[in-house]
Amino acid sequence: MTKNYRTKQKTMRWSIAALLLLLSPLSLLAQAKLISGKVRDASNNEFLPSVSVTVKGSSRGSIADASGNYKIEASASETLVFSFIGYETQEVLVGSRTNIDVALNVGTGKELNExxxxxxxxxxxxxxxxxxxxxxxxxxxxxxxxxxxxxxxxxxxxxxxxxxxxxxxxxxxxxxxxxxxxxxxxxxxxxxxxxxxxxxxxxxxxxxxxxxxxxxxxxxxxxxxxxxxxxxxxxxxxxxxxxGKVGKPVLTYDGYHGVTSIMGKYNVMNGEQYAKFKELSAAYNTQGAGTTAYPLTEEERANLAAGVSTDWQDLLYKQGFNTSHQLGLQGGVENTQYGMGIGYFNETGIMPNQNFDRMNIRATLDQKIGKRVKVGLNTINTMTRRNDPAGGGIPTELVRLSPLVPAYNADGSVNLNPKKGTIEAQAVSPLTLISRGDDILSNERSIRTFNSLYAEVNILDGLKYRFNAGLNFSQVSFNGYGPPNTFVNSGTEQNVSNADVRNTEYWDVNFQHLLYYDKVFAEKHKIGFTALYEVTKNHNLGSSFNVKGVPADYIQTANFSLASGQPTGSGSFGETGLLSYMARLNYTFNSRYTLTATFRRDGSSTLSPGNQYFNYPAIGLSWNIIDEPFMKDLSFLSNLKLRGGWGISGNRNVGAYATLGALSSGYYNFGPTAAGQALAYTVTSLPASNLGWQSTSQSDFGLEIGLFNNRITGSFDVYKQNTKDILLSVNLPQSNGAGSTLKNLGKTQGKGFESTLTFDILRNKGGFNWSADVTYFFNREKITQLTTPSELDNKGNFWFVGQPLTVIYDYNKIGIWQLSDKENGTLGKQTSPVQVPGEIRVEDVDGNGKIDAADRKIIGNFQPKWEGGLTNRFSFKGFDLSIVTYARMGMKVLVPYLSGTSGGGSGFGFLNQGRSNQLVMDYWTETNPTNAFPKPNAGGGVRDFTSTTQYQDGSFIKMRSINLGYTVPTKGLSKIGISSARIYLNATNPFIIYSPLVKAKLAIDPEGNGYGNTIQGGNFNRVISVNLNNPPVRQFTLGVNLKF
Missing domain, CATH: 2.170.130.10 (TonB-dependent receptor, plug domain)
Structure with missing residues (x-):
């Protein structure tokens, strides 16, 4: 008993001592006093609002109000730092003063010490x-x-x-x-x-x-x-x-709540328009031989007479909401700094049961140990949950569904088969998302932890060793369940439930040993040297399982063994390693001339011996011309710098075992019955023993300027990059049995120009400030070599030497065949295909009177001529306003829903034989002889070249964001423990300024919502696609930023 009592006493004494030790730095901070004052412009003596006032070396800070007033706590031995864009930073020792007024000078731009x-x-x-x-x-x-x-x-x-x-x-x-x-x-x-x-x-x-x-x-x-x-x-x-930073603990809160809605509905046909379109489809069908007409059904006629005109988009789209809460804590003393953060974000989509949650927890610690050693760690942990039972097909279906079909039955129940009575009878209503939403599952969960630590040792003056280590781990699981007779399970077996489970696991470890040497000799020679030894290992593991016929909806993915179907599954595994060495030398003479030389050598486990290592050299030069004596009389110049560089970087993005080849197993019959089956192995891929590194060499030249005391600043870059030994999959002869193999073939080239300009237009004119950032850039890509130097094109993938990487290789639509063409004898001169008024007319490239594959040509590309942005920032007293505009001009985008498949069928767009609804388009009729879109449903052999209508002008200028904020005066906030507070309103994607595609009502937003898929064999997987999936939204947000 006595022993336990003494132990408790000892423990209490140690606890009290530890508590006093932790509180001792705070007791020193308690000696801080309240400092106040005004900040003015030294050139005109006007007050400067929004000036940042911080305690040097700490996390304590304040912002001057609209009248230039500030308040901050600091001790006599501390230094205040006053900084504002466009002005020279000024430091002031507090001393015995409690009132410090400061006048800031306009920046000269000669001290680029950031x-x-x-x-x-x-x-x-x-x-x-x-x-x-x-x-x-x-x-x-x-x-x-x-x-x-x-x-x-x-x-x-x-x-x-x-x-x-x-x-x-x-x-x-x-x-x-x-x-x-x-x-x-x-x-x-x-x-x-x-x-x-x-x-x-x-x-x-x-x-x-x-x-x-x-x-x-x-x-x-x-x-x-x-x-x-x-x-x-x-x-x-x-x-x-x-x-973390030195200073008393600083707590911050950033939060917002937003409302999202679809930017606009797709301009689909109403009941009357669709009825007219469908009747025309049947009428015009008589002009095509061997085709099928689909006029209005009796049910559709009855619904039309009853005034049925269902807007399926109105029934399913709704408002979405998002919420963000972020808490941060920073502080520390001279030897120990800490930082922490916790965040939560939630977003609900514009369709039922769409939602996304993310929680983040972050912590950092930096600790000095003695005079030479410093250690630290950082951990970032993220958990996400995403549910999207709608998938990508429902937005498309909301456009396709007939407006002549009611969404609900007479008894109020959902019309489960809205295409019953039409020619597409196999369908399930997307409204099952509402009526059976609780039974539908499409849930993805992920857990990710990213941890890093370091240790620094100052060996000698200017010589430092650093060790970095990182662990990145993620685990993703997916559970999906589609009940019978719901839209998410409306395939060929729509009356049978379907369940999916997928799991992936990934981790990588990274170790770095770094040696730094920095020294200045004779005041003019500055040398910096960095050496690196780095090891990285990656691991991934995956599995997936599927089963049909789950007996009850509540089971979902809980027990596959109860299902009537046979479970199927697959798995994957891979491990890779990378070993690296690097050295970098920086030399600066007289603060004007700088040389940077880099050499790195990488070795990868994914490549075969003999090809595993590759070298990456680089060199860069810069000249601060502004510091030359002969520039001193050019007072309008505040900065002038030239720089240039060349280097090689690479790509090793191949599978872990791509060089080894692979076998697959299966059962084969060696007799007249299944009893003769035997297990056998076949080659699915051959070893790629000569596979090497894809590398890119690039040269860059840049100019940086500052004019009129940095009222105008900017940078301009031109560059050229050449990529060789491109990783390509090459088809092998069928007799080989392996299909394809990877090889290093082909070369590409890219050239471009980039510019960024910042204008300090108005600076504290009566308390009003206005600045603007402008970006403008373009990139020109082309193929310089394919699989061999003599190969000039690969039409199957739309690759052509001397042409951009993403060209449009197709028939050239020159209009629509008109009745006048029939009268003047033009119509019918081409022997193939059959030509009739109202059909697409394409160019006969070779002039032989026959339209065939030889008449395809390059008719454009998907590369923008230029991109850019304009950001305007205004402030007046406590108010601030930023307006962000974004533009992408002179390019084509892929709009698949404006096209279809040749020869009829159920393709979307005008080629559907009246099967489904579509956008209101300027289509041809005898009374509307347009050249935009062909007539409704000619079908059959005369319905060709419909791919030509999917290439549309994707140029746009859009308002990206408008943010209006107000910084609350500090007076009165300190009484409730708040050092600064700002509230704001934000509009994201509020409107589109310019877009031919939107003006024609063929899209909601031309910016695109993903990359296109392969079309007609062409490799379009980098092409911006404007499709019906995941329609674009605009968002309005109310937020607050607080600092305690």
């Missing part, structure tokens, strides 16, 4: 030789969005982003300086960028909470990306997350 994150380290902006774009935390917050890609559209020159629809939780795809490969999967594939978080490769961007990000750097040219070797060809995105 530190920018580059690969495996940092550099001053003035010393950077590569093409790097920086995106600040403030820029990210101008467009509230669940992922950072949606905030970057039009904001970074050379960066193209395509959304993949409006489904909650959907991801966007990104390209930096265009495509390099001839084949890429949907999404980022071979040409996507590498994402690095706090120095460790991360993966996709969808799991990253935007509120956890401190800043982003985008590396674009090879002189900057070669340091990442085989993973840097598509560019590199470096993300730095928030960490």
């Amino acid at each position: 530190v920018v994150v580059v690969g495996y380290g940092t550099q001053k902006k003035r010393d950077i030789t590569g093409s790097v774009v920086s995106v600040s935390e403030a820029t990210l917050k101008e467009v509230p969005a669940p992922n950072i890609l949606n905030t970057l559209k039009g904001r970074a020159a050379g960066v193209s982003i395509v959304s993949n629809g409006s489904t909650p939780g959907s991801q966007a795809s990104i390209r930096i300086r265009g495509n390099r490969s001839l084949t890429t999967g949907n999404g980022d594939g071979l040409d996507g960028p590498l994402v690095v978080v706090d120095g460790i490769p991360y993966g996709g961007l969808n799991d990253i909470n935007p509120d956890d990000i401190s800043n982003i750097e985008i590396l674009k040219d090879a002189s900057a990306t070669a340091i990442f070797g085989s993973r840097g060809a598509g560019g590199v995105i470096l993300i730095t997350t928030k960490r």
Whole structure:
């Protein structure tokens, strides 16, 4: 008993001592006093609003109000830092004063000492030789969005982003300086960028909470990306997350609530329009031999007479909502800094039972141990849940369904088969999403943890060793269940339930050993050297199972053994490794001339011995001309810098065992009956023992300027990139039995121009400020070689030497055959196919009077002529307004629903023999001899060339975001513990300024909602597609930013 009592006493004493130790730094902070004052413009003595006032080396900060007043707590020994865009930063020691007034001078632009994150380290902006774009935390917050890609559209020159629809939780795809490969999967594939978080490769961007990000750097040219070797060809995105700072704990809250709605309904035919279209389809059908007419059924006639005109879109689309709550905590003392964050995001879609949830938990710790050692860790944990029973087919069906069919029966129940009585009898109403929504399951859950730690040792003055380690683990599970007779299970066995279970597991580990040496000699010679040894290992595991005939809906995916059908399944496994060495030298002379030389060597386990290693050199040069003596009299110039670079980066995106070949097993009959079956193995892929590295060499030249005390700043880049040894799948002779194999074949080239300009238009004119950012860029891609130097084209994949990677190779539509053509004898001169008025007329390229495959030609491409953005920022007293405009011009987009399949059938668009509804289009009739779209349903052998109508002008200028905010005056906030508060209203995608496609009412939004699929054998998997799936939405948001 006595022993236990003494133990408890000892424990209590240690606890009290530890508590006092933890509180001791706070006791020092308690000596801080309240400092107040005003901030003015030194040139005109006017008050400066929104100036940032921080305590140097801490996380404490404040913002000057509309009258330039500020308040902040600091001790006598601390220093206040005053900073504002366009002005020189000023530091003031507090001392014994409690009132400090400051006058800021206009910035000169000669001190470019801002530190920018580059690969495996940092550099001053003035010393950077590569093409790097920086995106600040403030820029990210101008467009509230669940992922950072949606905030970057039009904001970074050379960066193209395509959304993949409006489904909650959907991801966007990104390209930096265009495509390099001839084949890429949907999404980022071979040409996507590498994402690095706090120095460790991360993966996709969808799991990253935007509120956890401190800043982003985008590396674009090879002189900057070669340091990442085989993973840097598509560019590199470096993300730095928030960490702790010295100072008292600072608590932040950022939250918003938004409402989303479809940007507009598709302009489909109403009951009367559809009836007329269908009757014309039947009438015009008599002009085609051997075709089938589908006039109105008796049921449709009766519904038309009764005034039935169902708008299926109105019945299913609804308002969606999203909510975001983000809490952050930062603080620390001299030797220990900490940061924490917890976030929750929820989004419900515009269709029933669509939702997405994400929870993020982040923690960082940095600890000094003695004078030479520093250690730290960072953990980011994400859990997501996504449900989308609607899938991609329902939005299409809402357009296709006949308006002459009622959605509900007379007793109020859902009309389960809205196509009964029409010629497409096999269908289930999409309204089953409402009537049986609880029974339908399409749930994806993911858990991801990203952990990194480091240890730094200052060995000698200027010499430092750093060890980085990272673990990235994710697990994704999918459970899907479609009850009988519901839209999500409306296939050939729609009366049988269907259940799916899929699981994937992925992890990678990364270890880095880094040695840094930085020294300045004789005040003019600055040397920086970095050496790296890095090891990465990746592991992935997957499985999937499917079964039909689940006996009861409540079972769903719980027990496959109860199903009447036979379960089927598959599995996958792969492990890869990467071994890397790197060295980088930075040399700056007299703060004017900088040389950066990099060499990296990568070795990959995915390639065969002899081809496993590849070298990636790079060199960059820069010249700060502004610092030359002969520039001192050019007072209008505040910055002038030239830079240029060359380097090689690579791509090794092949399967873990692609070089080994593969076998598959199956049972074969060796007799007249099944009793003679025997297990046998066949070759499905041959070993690709000579498979090597795909590499891209790139040269870049840039100019950076600053004019009139940096009232105008800008950067301009021109570049050229050549990619060789492209990874391609080559078909083998059928006698081989293996189908295809991977080879390094082909070459591509890309050239481009990028510009970014910032205008400080009005600076504190009566408290009013106005600045603008403008981006403009374009990229021109072309194929320079296919499988062999002598091969000039590959028509099956639409690849042509000397042409862009994504050309349109098809018949050239020159109009519609008219009645006048029949009268003047033009009609009928072509022998194939049969020509009739109202059908598509195409160019006879070879002039032989016969239209066949030889008359296809390149009629355009899907590459924009240019992209750009304009961001205007205004502020007046406590109000701020940002307006983001985004443009993509001079390109074609794929609009599949405006086309169909040759020869009739159930294809969507005007080629459906009256089977389904469609958009209101300018189609040909005898009284409307248009050249836009052919007549309704000629069908049969005369219905050709319909693919030509799916290529539409995808140019657009759209208002991306409007954000209006108000910063509440600090007076009175301190009484309730709030140091700063801002409320804002935001509109995302509020309206489209210009779009031929929208003007013609053929689309809601021309920006696109994904990449197209293969059309007519062409490789269109990088082509922006405007389809009916996941219709675009606009969002209105109310939010608040608080700091305590």
